Every structure is written in structure tokens, then in C-alpha cells.
Amino acid sequence: MTEKFYYDNKTVRNFAIATVVWGIVGMTVGLLAAMQLFKPEMNMGTQYTTFGRIRPLHTNAVIFAFVGNAIFMGVYYSLQRLLKARMFSDVLSKIHFWGWQLIIVATAITLPLGLTTSHEYAEMEWPIDIGITLIWVVFGINMFGTIFKRREKHMYVAIWFYIATFITVAVLHIVNSVELPISAFKSYYIYAGVQDALVQWWYGHNAVAFFLTTPYLGMMYYYLPKMANRPVYSYKLSILHFWSLIFIYIWAGPHHLLYTSLPSWVQSLSTVFSIMLIAPSWGGMINGLLTLRGAWDKVRVDPTLKFMVVGITCYGMATFEGPMLALKQINSIAHYTDWIVAHVHVGALGWNGFLTFAILYWLIPRIYNTSLYSVKLASFHFWIGTLGIIFYAVPLYFAGFTQGLMWKEFTPEGLLKYPNFLETLRQILPMYMMRALGGTLYLSGVIVMSYNLIKTMAAGSLVADEAAEASPLPSVFVPQGTDKKWHRFLERKPLLFLALSLVVILIGGMVEMMPTFTIKSNIPTITSVKPYSPLELQGRDLYIREGCVNCHSQMIRPFRSETERYGEYSKAGEFVYDHPFLWGSKRTGPDLQREGGKYGNAWHYNHLFDPQTMSPGSIMPPYEWLIDQQLDTTTTRSKITAMRSLGVPYETGYELLANAELEKQAKNIAEDLKQNNIKVKSDREIIAIVAYLQRLGTDIKAK
Amino acid sequence: MFKQFLENAEGNQGYLLSSLAIFLVFFILVGVFVLTMKKEEIKYMSELPLNDENNERGS
Numbered sequence: 001m002t003e004k005f006y007y008d009n010k011t012v013r014n015f016a017i018a019t020v021v022w023g024i025v026g027m028t029v030g031l032l033a034a035m036q037l038f039k040p041e042m043n044m045g046t047q048y049t050t051f052g053r054i055r056p057l058h059t060n061a062v063i064f065a066f067v068g069n070a071i072f073m074g075v076y077y078s079l080q081r082l083l084k085a086r087m088f089s090d091v092l093s094k095i096h097f098w099g100w101q102l103i104i105v106a107t108a109i110t111l112p113l114g115l116t117t118s119h120e121y122a123e124m125e126w127p128i129d130i131g132i133t134l135i136w137v138v139f140g141i142n143m144f145g146t147i148f149k150r151r152e153k154h155m156y157v158a159i160w161f162y163i164a165t166f167i168t169v170a171v172l173h174i175v176n177s178v179e180l181p182i183s184a185f186k187s188y189y190i191y192a193g194v195q196d197a198l199v200q201w202w203y204g205h206n207a208v209a210f211f212l213t214t215p216y217l218g219m220m221y222y223y224l225p226k227m228a229n230r231p232v233y234s235y236k237l238s239i240l241h242f243w244s245l246i247f248i249y250i251w252a253g254p255h256h257l258l259y260t261s262l263p264s265w266v267q268s269l270s271t272v273f274s275i276m277l278i279a280p281s282w283g284g285m286i287n288g289l290l291t292l293r294g295a296w297d298k299v300r301v302d303p304t305l306k307f308m309v310v311g312i313t314c315y316g317m318a319t320f321e322g323p324m325l326a327l328k329q330i331n332s333i334a335h336y337t338d339w340i341v342a343h344v345h346v347g348a349l350g351w352n353g354f355l356t357f358a359i360l361y362w363l364i365p366r367i368y369n370t371s372l373y374s375v376k377l378a379s380f381h382f383w384i385g386t387l388g389i390i391f392y393a394v395p396l397y398f399a400g401f402t403q404g405l406m407w408k409e410f411t412p413e414g415l416l417k418y419p420n421f422l423e424t425l426r427q428i429l430p431m432y433m434m435r436a437l438g439g440t441l442y443l444s445g446v447i448v449m450s451y452n453l454i455k456t457m458a459a460g461s462l463v464a465d466e467a468a469e470a471s472p473l474p475s476v477f478v479p480q481g482t483d484k485k486w487h488r489f490l491e492r493k494p495l496l497f498l499a500l501s502l503v504v505i506l507i508g509g510m511v512e513m514m515p516t517f518t519i520k521s522n523i524p525t526i527t528s529v530k531p532y533s534p535l536e537l538q539g540r541d542l543y544i545r546e547g548c549v550n551c552h553s554q555m556i557r558p559f560r561s562e563t564e565r566y567g568e569y570s571k572a573g574e575f576v577y578d579h580p581f582l583w584g585s586k587r588t589g590p591d592l593q594r595e596g597g598k599y600g601n602a603w604h605y606n607h608l609f610d611p612q613t614m615s616p617g618s619i620m621p622p623y624e625w626l627i628d629q630q631l632d633t634t635t636t637r638s639k640i641t642a643m644r645s646l647g648v649p650y651e652t653g654y655e656l657l658a659n660a661e662l663e664k665q666a667k668n669i670a671e672d673l674k675q676n677n678i679k680v681k682s683d684r685e686i687i688a689i690v691a692y693l694q695r696l697g698t699d700i701k702a703k
Numbered sequence: 704m705f706k707q708f709l710e711n712a713e714g715n716q717g718y719l720l721s722s723l724a725i726f727l728v729f730f731i732l733v734g735v736f737v738l739t740m741k742k743e744e745i746k747y748m749s750e751l752p753l754n755d756e757n758n759e760r761g762s
Contacts, residue, residue: 078752081752082751082752152751154747154748154751156748156751156752157748158752221752222752225749225752225753226752226753229753230753231746231749231750231752231753232749235745235748235749236737236738236740236745239733239736239737239740240733240734240737243729243730243733244730244733247726247729247730248726251722265718265719268719269718269719269722272719272722272723273722276726504729507725508722511718511721511722515718
């Protein structure tokens with residue numbers, strides 16, 4: 001006895017359109033950011049379009065808007081068919097779709113406005129964080145509802161990846177978003193300094209793992225067999241690599257913090273697990289590529305398979321390179337350089353981008369009941385896209401090596417060979433231009449794809465509800481043949497499966513985080529480290545608003561090449577009042593941790609007003625609006641109170657005196673500027689940011 | 704190579720060794736399970752995506 005039902009293709013179509021639209025938007029913004037790095041005029045002279053605000057817009061757009069929508073497209077199509085059931089609820093599907101687009105729009109508005117938490121890939125402020133949580137739960141209910149009403153007894157491996165994605169992203173997002181709101185769009189993380197850094201990179205690394213990797217592996221396991229019309233090479237391997245991957249990935253986050261003030265045992269742990277990660281990652285790649293055994297002739301003619309092959313190969317390259325970068329020796333050169341940017345983009349453009357394109361080319365003709373408008377154009381897209389990846393990655397690898405080595409080079413006399421940071425940057429500007437060319441090629445391919453897909457859609461008509469038939473599951477389970485195995489039992493119990501995945505991913509995070517949070521000796525305190533003055537605190541929030549952290553680190557590693565250039569290396573105890581931490585991950589400009597007292601107030605004023613006058617050839621955008629805009633001191637009180645409740649030792653009642661103290665310090669700076677022939681009112685934003693910059697690293701600076 | 708990591712761990716080898724032990728046990732468990740899976744079971748599971756356009760198929 002079979003039941004008749006309908007697959008929901010409309011939601012799949014909607015997510016597909018959103019993928020393409022946001023993909024073009026996100027990549028265009030990326031191209032803009034790339035051009036700003038060799039042509040500062042591209043910052044366009046407004047505060048809303050400077051690199052510091054545009055770069056987070058790009059990363060969030062491509063990760064959560066482009067890849068996010070692509071995940072939902074891929075999951076909604078494959079889940080229904082693998083389970084022989086329509087999605088659990090049409091209403092939830094609609095809420096999920098529109099809710100996610102609303103989150104994207106809210107992000108696209110708030111980030112250019114400078115409303116940011118500064119945690120990389122999680123810059124959205126707290127109201128949006130709550131929105132993400134709610135919509136993610138809607139997605140979860142819709143997915144599990146479908147699993148519960150399925151007509152297929154067993155859950156195919158793709159669905160395991162989807163379940164692991166759902167639960168882990170939920171945990172990551174919640175833990176990384178524990179913030180204390182002080183206004184509608186401003187909050188402070190409850191974690192400070194080293195702990196905040198550990199949480200952020202545990203999140204950041206596993207966002208790569210569970211947002212950019214596991215859902216895509218799930219999709220690979222569904223769509224690749226479909227495209228090649230043969231089952232996956234080894235189902236056993238898929239089980240083994242699934243469990244190993246989700247177990248090991250979680251431990252590797254701190255490899256983003258090698259040589260920093262993070263306790264060294266956490267660093268070592270992450271290195272070991274990073275190396276181990278090669279095995280399950282390559283298990284996935286090998287399983288994907290070998291699925292095509294005996295079908296390589298198809299790869300020659302079928303552009304979807306071409307995209308798959310290059311995409312999976314890029315996954316293999318990036319997941320080999322990642323563990324190599326987690327070796328301390330290599331990391332000491334690569335970290336803070338464009339090598340990391342190249343590494344990320346091999347994964348993003350190759351793995352996520354190409355798999356998404358392959359699925360779009362395969363899926364759109366199917367749900368429109370037609371064939372692809374032009375295979376030739378798709379092939380053209382493949383070639384121009386591949387060329388784009390090469391032009392993007394190769395110059396940046398070169399730039400990364402060059403700059404990393406230049407930073408470390410000494411003369412025979414023992415002095416830095418390139419003491420001026422700008423010299424090392426000027427060397428790699430041609431590489432930045434090549435990178436922008438690579439990005440242009442890649443984006444052109446996406447535009448060609450959009451045309452091809454629009455034409456395909458126009459030629460067919462959407463089968464919004466696709467008819468299907470299957471037998472319902474018997475209400476009482478009768479084990480047959482091989483069904484007695486415990487894993488099969490687990491597969492039939494999705495919630496138990498969810499719980500076990502949760503336990504597996506929690507182990508790593510707990511072992512690394514618990515001791516760092518609870519054992520005092522892991523973060524030794526320094527008595528001379530004092531909380532920020534109210535003006536400095538306001539200045540710090542402006543530093544966050546302008547996204548300075550995107551180009552300037554505040555973490556001097558214990559190398560002679562760094563202590564010579566920047567000063568005393570960073571200590572864990574220096575950051576105990578930093579909510580959030582601002583260590584940064586890329587040095588497009590120099591480190592600023594010991595910036596305080598290096599130059600006079602007038603230098604900073606002039607430099608912020610027009611960086612090129614103080615550092616000819618600098619690519620930093622000018623920040624004139626800091627001079628025009630009045631500092632908002634109405635927030636001082638709530639900021640001090642919030643900081644105190646997070647453990648910063650401001651005395652009780654200090655919030656009432658804070659603004660008076662702020663004005664006093666501001667007047668002193670304005671007075672000092674006046675002596676240098678700079679007339680500026682003491683209530684301007686620039687005064688606060690100068691105060692903050694002058695404070696940086698001075699707590700333990702030798703006088 | 705691993706010796707170097709142990710030395711760098713600065714008296715916190717316990718974390719490293721117990722972490723590796725936990726993983727090893729876990730990995731062996733999954734390994735044992737995979738090795739004991741039956742051939743027809745594997746075949747059935749791996750063909751799930753290919754069968755989904757057949758509306759009716761026995762299990």
C-alpha cells in the first residue's frame with residue numbers, strides 16, 4: 001500500500017535564487033574590498049564604505065548569505081527525497097526562508113553603519129544574533145519534523161552530516177554570542193582577553209568546519225552519486241570519516257592562536273589534532289573522487305562533474321594546507337599574512353563555490369522540468385572560474401611568503417632589514433592587483449551562470465509540488481536481517497543520533513575551554529594593568545566601530561623580529577579587561593599593541609585625518625569624520641556599569657563621575673594638539689580614539 | 704615530531720595524552736562497528752540516493 005505525496009520544490013527554488021543573488025552581492029563587495037587594498041580612493045571617502053566595515057560585510061555575505069542559502073537549497077532538495085517525505089511544515093519553510101533573508105538584510109545594513117561586535121565571522125550585534133538563533137531553530141524543527149515523518153527507515157550518511165551541522169552550529173553560535181547589551185545595537189562579550197580569543201577561534205574554526213564543510217560533505221554524498229549515476233565509492237569510509245571528522249575538528253580551533261598569549265598546552269593540543277585532521281578530511285576527498293571511478297569519461301562532457309572534481313580537489317588541497325599551517329614553524333611565517341587569505345579562498349571559491357555551482361546547474365533544470373539552457377556557457381563558467389581561483393590564490397601565496405619573510409629579515413649587523421612596515425606592503429601591491437583580477441574573473445563566471453540559469457528557468461516551468469509515492473513505515477518496528485546492529489538502531493533514532501553527535505563535539509571544546517576559564521594560573525594577572533579610562537573606553541569602541549582590527553593586530557608574538565619591530569611581546573594578563581579582545585588575525589598594517597606613546601597626539605591626529613601625509617604610500621583610508629563627529633557621551637555611564645558587571649574593577653559610583661573625567665582627559669589632549677597648531681574641539685570622536693591609541697600597551701611598558 | 708609537542712606542552716602532557724586516548728578509544732569503536740557491517744547492508748545504504756526517484760522500492 002503506497003501513499004501519494006508531493007515534494008516541495010518552491011522553497012528549494014527560492015533558496016536557489018537567494019544563493020545566486022547574494023552570491024553576486026557578496027562577491028562584488030569582496031571585489032570592492034580587494035580594490036581598496038591597492039587603491040585607497042576606492043574607500044570612497046565615506047565612513048560606510050571603508051575597508052574596515054566592508055570586509056566584514058563581504059565575509060558575512062559570502063558565508064551566511066551565499067553559502068547559507070546554498071546549504072538550505074541543497075538540504076531541502078535532498079532531505080525530502082532521501083526520506084521520501086515532504087518537508088515537515090510549509091509554514092516553517094516559509095518562515096525559514098524569509099527569516100534568513102531578513103537576517104541578511106539586517107546584517108547588510110548594520111555592518112556598514114559600524115554596528116559590530118568585532119568577533120570575526122560573527123560581527124552581527126545582539127538583536128541579529130537572536131534572530132539567527134530563532135531561524136536556526138525553525139530550520140531544526142523543520143528538518144527533524146521531516147525525519148520523524150519519513151517513509152524511509154534508514155538515514156543516509158548525508159543526513160548525518162546535516163544533523164551534525166545543525167547541532168554544532170547551534171552550540172557554536174550560542175556560546176560565541178553571549179553578550180551583555182548596553183543599547184539596541186551595542187553589546188560587550190562576557191568573555192575577556194585570552195578567554196574571548198579562545199571562544200572566538202573555537203567558533204571561527206568550527207564555523208569553517210560545520211558551516212562550510214559538513215553540510216557540503218553531506219551535499220557531496222547526495223549530489224555526486226546522482227550526477228555520476230553510481231553509488232558512493234565506500235560507504236564504510238563515509239561512516240568512519242564522519243565520526244572522526246566531527247570529533248577531531250572541534251579541537252583544532254586554537255591553531256589560529258599559535259605563539260599568542262594563549263596557554264601553550266592548548267596550542268600544542270590544537271596542533272596535534274590539526275595534523276590528525278588530515279585523515280578524515282582526505283577520507284572525504286578520496287571518497288568523493290573515487291566515486292567517479294569508471295565515470296571519468298562523463299567528466300569530460302558534463303560541466304557539473306567538472307565543477308565537482310575541481311571543488312573536491314580544492315577541498316583536499318585546503319585541508320592538507322590547513323594542518324601544515326598549524327605547524328608552529330610554518331605558522332610563524334604565514335600568520336598575519338595574505339597566505340591565510342589565499343588558503344581560505346581556495347576552500348571558499350573552490351570547494352564551496354564550485355560545489356554550489358554544480359548543484360545549481362544540476363538542480364534548476366530538474367525542478368523546472370527542462371534541460372540546461374547552454375552546456376557551453378556552463379563549461380565557459382567552469383574555465384573562467386578555475387582561472388579566477390588560480391589568479392586569486394597564486395599571487396596571494398606569493399605575497400604571503402614575501403611579506404612574512406621580509407618581516408623576519410635581519411641585516412648582518414642584527415637590525416631589521418625592513419624596519420618600515422610600509423616597505424613590506426609596497427612590495428606586494430602588484431599581487432593585490434592580480435588578486436582583484438582573479439576575483440573579477442570568478443565573479444564574471446557567476447554572472448554568466450546567472451544568465452544561463454535565468455534562461456533555463458524561462459524555458460521550463462517550476463514543478464512547485466512534485467508528485468511521489470512511497471509506502472509508509474510500519475508503526476511497530478520489526479527488525480529484519482541485519483537490522484539488529486547498534487548503529488542501525490541509532491540511525492532509526494534521530495534524536496539519539498543528535499545527542500551522540502552533540503557529545504562527540506562537546507568533548508574537545510570542554511577539554512580546551514574549561515581549564516582556561518577555571519584555572520587561574522592559565523591567565524596570570526599583572527598588577528600594573530588597570531581598566532581603561534572612560535575616554536579610552538569610548539575610543540576603543542570607536543576602534544571597534546571602524547573595524548581597525550581587520551588590518552591591525554594587537555598581539556606581539558615572542559620573536560625577536562617582532563619585539564624589535566613592535567616592542568615587548570604580549571602577555572595574557574594584559575588583556576583581562578578587554579571585552580572583546582582585539583588581537584586581530586591579519587596585518588595589512590602594523591601591530592598596534594605597543595602603539596601608546598610611540599608618536600605624539602598630533603601625529604595620530606594628522607595620520608587619521610590623512611594617512612598619506614604621515615606615511616607616504618600608505619593604503620589606509622582617511623578618517624575625516626572622526627573630526628566632525630561629536631563623541632556620544634550619553635553611553636559612558638551604561639558602558640562603565642556594564643563593564644563592572646563583567647568583572648572590570650571600576651569602583652561603585654564611578655559611572656557618575658566618568659563623564660567629568662572623560663572631559664578632563666579630552667581637554668588635555670585638545671590642549672596638547674593646540675600647542676601643535678591643531679585646533680579641534682575636545683568633544684570630537686578623534687580625541688577619544690587618540691586617547692585609546694596612546695594607552696595601548698603602556699600598562700607594562702618600560703619607562 | 705610528537706616528542707616535540709609533548710615537550711612544548713610544559714607539564715600539561717596529561718591533557719594531550721588523555722585527549723589522544725579518548726580519540727583512540729572512540730576511533731576503535733567506530734572502526735569495529737564499520738568492520739562488522741554486512742555487505743548487503745552497505746549496498747542498500749549506499750544506493751539510497753540513487754533509488755529516490757523510484758517511488759516504490761522494497762527494503
